[in-house]
Amino acid sequence: MFQLIAIVTILVALSLLLLGINIFIFKRKFPETEIGRNKNMIRLGLRCPKCDENKEYRKKIKPADINPKRLKPDWNGMGQ
Numbered sequence: 001m002f003q004l005i006a007i008v009t010i011l012v013a014l015s016l017l018l019l020g021i022n023i024f025i026f027k028r029k030f031p032e033t034e035i036g037r038n039k040n041m042i043r044l045g046l047r048c049p050k051c052d053e054n055k056e057y058r059k060k061i062k063p064a065d066i067n068p069k070r071l072k073p074d075w076n077g078m079g080q
Contacts, residue, residue, distance in 0.1 A: 022028045032038045036048035 017024070023030055035041045035046055036051050
């Protein structure tokens with residue numbers, strides 16, 4: 001049983017080392033997986049849904065439209 005655990009541990013460590021060769025040895029950056037920051041995704045026209053939603057929200061509500069006197073907390077909904 002111990003031999004099996006040792007072999008599996010060595011194989012996992014070796015595979016992680018081989019997968020990270022570009023990062024560990026050649027000092028390249030880890031590939032960017034975030035849609036909003038990945039150059040190839042942007043080039044393909046893919047955008048971050050959160051960024052698109054924020055952009056649309058900014059279009060709808062302008063800071064000049066917000067009246068601070070009308071902003072009141074909902075005290076009844078906070079206890080639930």
